[in-house]
Amino acid sequence: MTSKINMPMSTLVNNELLLANDFVQYTGSNIFLTGKAGTGKTTFLHNLQKNTAKRMIITAPTGVAAINAGGVTLHSFFQLPFGPFVPGSEGYERSKQHQFRFSKEKKQIMQSLDLLVIDEISMVRADLLDAVDAVLRSHRRNNQPFGGVQLLMIGDLHQLSPVAKQAEWQILQQYYESVYFFCSKAIADTELITIELKHIYRQSDVNFIKLLNQVRDNRLDESAMSKLNQRYIADFTPDKDQGYITLTTHNRNAESINHTKLEELTKKEHHFKAEVSGDFPEHIYPTLETLLLKEGAQVMFVRNDSGSEKLYYNGKIGKVSNLSDNSISVICSGDKREIIVRPIIWENIKYTVNKESREIEEDIIGRFEQYPLKLAWAITIHKSQGLTFEKAIIDAKAAFAHGQVYVALSRCKTFEGMVLSSPISSQGVGTDRAVKHFSKSTELNPPSENRLSLAKINFQQQLLLECFGFQSLQNRLNYFSRLLLGNKSVVQVSGGIDIDQLEKDAMENIFNVSKKFLRQLDTIFRDNKLPESDDYILERISKASTWFKEKFALVFGDSINKIYMETDNTKLRTKINNALNNLKQEIAVKMAGVQACENNFTPSNYLKSVSNAMIDFTPDKAKKQKIPEYTELDIDHPELFKTIKDWRSQIAKEQKIAHFLILHQQVLIQIVVGLPDNLKDLQKINGVGQKTIEKYGEELLAMVFAYRKKFSIDKK
Numbered sequence: 001m002t003s004k005i006n007m008p009m010s011t012l013v014n015n016e017l018l019l020a021n022d023f024v025q026y027t028g029s030n031i032f033l034t035g036k037a038g039t040g041k042t043t044f045l046h047n048l049q050k051n052t053a054k055r056m057i058i059t060a061p062t063g064v065a066a067i068n069a070g071g072v073t074l075h076s077f078f079q080l081p082f083g084p085f086v087p088g089s090e091g092y093e094r095s096k097q098h099q100f101r102f103s104k105e106k107k108q109i110m111q112s113l114d115l116l117v118i119d120e121i122s123m124v125r126a127d128l129l130d131a132v133d134a135v136l137r138s139h140r141r142n143n144q145p146f147g148g149v150q151l152l153m154i155g156d157l158h159q160l161s162p163v164a165k166q167a168e169w170q171i172l173q174q175y176y177e178s179v180y181f182f183c184s185k186a187i188a189d190t191e192l193i194t195i196e197l198k199h200i201y202r203q204s205d206v207n208f209i210k211l212l213n214q215v216r217d218n219r220l221d222e223s224a225m226s227k228l229n230q231r232y233i234a235d236f237t238p239d240k241d242q243g244y245i246t247l248t249t250h251n252r253n254a255e256s257i258n259h260t261k262l263e264e265l266t267k268k269e270h271h272f273k274a275e276v277s278g279d280f281p282e283h284i285y286p287t288l289e290t291l292l293l294k295e296g297a298q299v300m301f302v303r304n305d306s307g308s309e310k311l312y313y314n315g316k317i318g319k320v321s322n323l324s325d326n327s328i329s330v331i332c333s334g335d336k337r338e339i340i341v342r343p344i345i346w347e348n349i350k351y352t353v354n355k356e357s358r359e360i361e362e363d364i365i366g367r368f369e370q371y372p373l374k375l376a377w378a379i380t381i382h383k384s385q386g387l388t389f390e391k392a393i394i395d396a397k398a399a400f401a402h403g404q405v406y407v408a409l410s411r412c413k414t415f416e417g418m419v420l421s422s423p424i425s426s427q428g429v430g431t432d433r434a435v436k437h438f439s440k441s442t443e444l445n446p447p448s449e450n451r452l453s454l455a456k457i458n459f460q461q462q463l464l465l466e467c468f469g470f471q472s473l474q475n476r477l478n479y480f481s482r483l484l485l486g487n488k489s490v491v492q493v494s495g496g497i498d499i500d501q502l503e504k505d506a507m508e509n510i511f512n513v514s515k516k517f518l519r520q521l522d523t524i525f526r527d528n529k530l531p532e533s534d535d536y537i538l539e540r541i542s543k544a545s546t547w548f549k550e551k552f553a554l555v556f557g558d559s560i561n562k563i564y565m566e567t568d569n570t571k572l573r574t575k576i577n578n579a580l581n582n583l584k585q586e587i588a589v590k591m592a593g594v595q596a597c598e599n600n601f602t603p604s605n606y607l608k609s610v611s612n613a614m615i616d617f618t619p620d621k622a623k624k625q626k627i628p629e630y631t632e633l634d635i636d637h638p639e640l641f642k643t644i645k646d647w648r649s650q651i652a653k654e655q656k657i658a659h660f661l662i663l664h665q666q667v668l669i670q671i672v673v674g675l676p677d678n679l680k681d682l683q684k685i686n687g688v689g690q691k692t693i694e695k696y697g698e699e700l701l702a703m704v705f706a707y708r709k710k711f712s713i714d715k716k
Contacts, residue, residue, distance in 0.1 A: 019447055020044060020195045024115070025052060026603070027455035028462065030151040030187070032121070032194045032442075036216060037410035038202025041154050042386065045069065045119065053604045054150070055360050055611055056115035057351050061123045061162075063284030067346055068386070069119040070362075073284075074128060077106075077351070078135045084171045085131035102139065108353050109360055110139045112611035113149050120385075121153035122403070125162040126176045126183040133186035141472075141582075145186040153181065157435045158216040159403045160385060178434035193455070194442035202388050208415040216406045218436070225424070228409075232420040236393065243317045243333045244419070245300065246378040246393040247408045253395070257378035267295040270323050272371055280348045280366030287374050295323045299330060300376030300387075303344050311339045315387030315411075317376055328371055333390070344372040358615045381408045390417050397422040453530075460531040463606055464521060467593040468544060470514045473586045477506060480579045483572075484565070489666050489686070491567040491576070497559050509551040517544055532602050545598035552591050560584055568660030581619035589613045640707040641672045647703065651696075663692065675704055675713065 017040075023031050035041055049058070049070070058071030066073045075082065079102065102110075116132075118124060133146050140147030157180065164172060164179045176183045182192070203209050214224045238244040248254050262269075272291040282289070287302050297320045301312040312318075318332035318339070329338040348366035353359070381396070381404050394408045405424060412418040481499045484491060493499075524537060531537045563580065567573050592613035596606045645668060652659045667687040676682040679697050683690075707713070 016197050017044065019452060022452055023193055023195065023447065023455065024048060024152055028150050028459040029193045029455050030190045032192055033152060033154045034156055034194060035197030036156065036200055038200045039197035040201055041197060045117065045154060054114035055112055056117055057113065057360060058117045058119065060119040064286060065120045067284050067286055072350060074118065074132060078132050080131050084168050085127040086171060086175050105353055107139055108615050109351050110136060111614045114607055115150045115152060117152045119154050121155035121181050122157050123160055123162050124181045125164060125179045126181055127172055129181050129184040130186050145189045159407045160382060161403055180434055182438050193447050195447050203413060205415055212410050215409055229420065229423045231418050232423045236419050236421065242391060243298065244391045244393050245317055245376050245389055246395055247381050247384055247411065248378055248395040249381055249404060251380050254378040254380050258375040261377040262292065262294060262297060262375060265294040265296050269294050270325060274368055274370035276368050278366035280368045284348065285368060286346050287370055291371060291373060293320055293323060295320050297375060298377050299373045301372055302374055303372040315389055317389065341371050341373060343369050345369045353615055358612045384411050387411055388413055392417065393419045393421055395421040457528055457530050460603055461525045463603055464531060464541060465518060467597055467606065468514055468517055470511055470590060473590055474511050476583045476586050477503060480583050483576050483579055487572060490569055490664055491565055492665055492669055493563065493565050497563055502559065505555045509555055510548065538601060541597045541601055542599065545594050548594045556587055560587065566665060568665045577620065585617045588617050637672050641668065643703055644668050644671065671700060675708065677701065677705065
């Protein structure tokens with residue numbers, strides 16, 4: 001075996017990326033993908049999006065970060081309020097209400113989701129992650145962390161950190177040790193795999209990389225501090241054509257510098273207004289809606305060139321060389337020719353489900369078309385995250401957030417291309433204690449090929465245990481049965497179903513057998529073999545699939561679909577209808593999973609089958625009151641039943657009261673079945689009291705008498 005020490009750098013880089021890819025693609029592990037600035041985290045995400053078979057969505061904590069990642073914000077997708085999310089708080093209570101307002105399509109996406117990507121995770125607070133967890137558990141009806149959805153969290157904790165105002169932290173500190181995502185209650189209940197990408201693409205100078213790492217890890221000794229501050233040049237003023245950009249802590253400073261520099265140019269000012277269409281809110285604009293430029297202005301590209309020539313990249317600095325009302329040319333240092341800049345389209349998306357393929361797709365809901373430029377004499381450190389600069393002036397004396405100094409310094413491609421406007425002190429470089437503790441704990445348990453192998457096996461085993469475990473189905477059937485049997489005095493059920501017998505058949509043929517088979521699987525799985533590659537496991541699950549498929553058809557068949565329920569109690573009708581829909585969906589999903597395991601089980605086929613079943617299921621709407629098509633098991637005199645129901649409806653309308661306040665549905669049925677011909681017999685019926693006799697006794701007997709006479713029915 002080749003020692004890693006002797007491996008070439010390209011092999012080590014590939015190992016990092018392959019390990020990260022395999023953990024995401026072939027396990028259910030929650031993953032924190034991290035790495036120093038410039039290690040290719042964003043590139044990894046883009047490649048994953050193209051190649052994964054898992055149903056995934058991409059999210060980010062801010063609008064701009066979401067647009068850059070090609071996704072949506074956490075708050076918008078999960079419909080979360082801003083502010084602290086803790087049990088009992090106003091935000092928590094509001095979010096619980098909002099959970100019932102998701103569109104059908106968004107519910108389908110959440111129910112069928114395999115992988116949730118959160119980019120720029122360093123800016124996500126612990127309580128926000130727990131809010132996401134609460135929504136997923138609720139809508140997936142799954143009490144595992146995040147409702148059983150796999151998480152891929154991408155970011156660098158040594159860069160920009162989450163923001164919690166003092167009043168917010170006073171609430172949050174009662175529940176969380178720190179604001180960082182890794183202190184989330186849901187994350188604490190999972191095994192988090194941390195994978196660090198170590199090869200840096202942005203810088204190639206080994207000494208500069210070492211210096212940046214010391215800043216990142218708060219290991220600046222006297223020698224390193226001295227070396228770093230060699231780049232402090234007091235009152236540094238670059239020449240106009242040198243292309244330096246100033247990185248500053250506050251937006252007002254950047255705007256002031258850009259405005260002053262633009263005013264100094266004597267050329268004509270041109271205005272370029274963006275074309276905005278559809279839904280594209282102002283707070284996520286990737287650049288200014290109205291771009292003010294003059295010939296000679298220093299600008300920065302804010303997108304990579306999507307053309308074949310790749311003439312520019314996000315963060316490339318240049319100077320406007322030619323300008324008219326409808327064209328912009330930029331010349332960059334070191335380039336032999338001008339770049340003729342064309343407007344670029346940014347897209348705001350929402351996730352939808354394709355009705356034919358049933359895949360999660362991106363639906364473009366808004367467009368922002370503008371030249372991919374912005375004035376670039378200065379930019380905030382926050383907005384520089386992810387960018388690379390050849391030459392930069394770092395103004396970090398007012399650094400106020402953990403990681404700002406490191407973000408600023410690591411934007412620079414070379415040590416020589418960096419100028420400090422004030423000396424860096426150790427005060428502005430400090431690493432948050434919580435971050436330091438978390439980083440140390442992850443170093444003790446690094447990912448490895450062996451850990452990956454075990455995670456793959458565990459993932460497939462859990463899928464199979466989920467497939468052949470029917471506890472949720474049993475719970476739903478029992479709940480539905482209790483609702484019917486516990487309310488039989490006010491609920492009429494038709495369709496020829498015996499709910500007691502159905503439960504007994506399901507228990508004997510499905511639930512009891514399932515428990516025995518799960519015990520067998522548990523014994524088989526102790527050998528720790530990968531299920532999809534083990535002939536014996538494949539044989540056992542194939543036979544089990546055949547068994548359960550037949551028993552599902554025998555026990556449930558069409559009987560569940562033929563159930564019709566009628567009651568005057570609107571709330572009860574809604575509750576029973578929801579319980580029936582949940583039962584039907586669970587049957588459909590479990591059946592799809594079982595069938596997927598019958599021949600050549602693979603995780604991707606199983607997940608796809610289950611997801612498709614969830615999406616394809618259409619719940620029955622609660623039916624309005626109508627006369628059901630009764631069978632001989634239900635009622636013998638439907639015409640009389642209709643006559644009495646119509647009479648009751650008319651009385652209810654005249655008195656403006658609910659139908660059941662006159663007579664309950666079950667009472668009507670007993671009258672129709674018993675055909676009483678005197679007040680004494682009428683009063684024997686359960687639910688007919690003295691007041692009912694006084695109010696409606698004679699009218700009810702008259703209707704029964706007329707019906708008897710019409711059809712020559714003698715008294716029994």
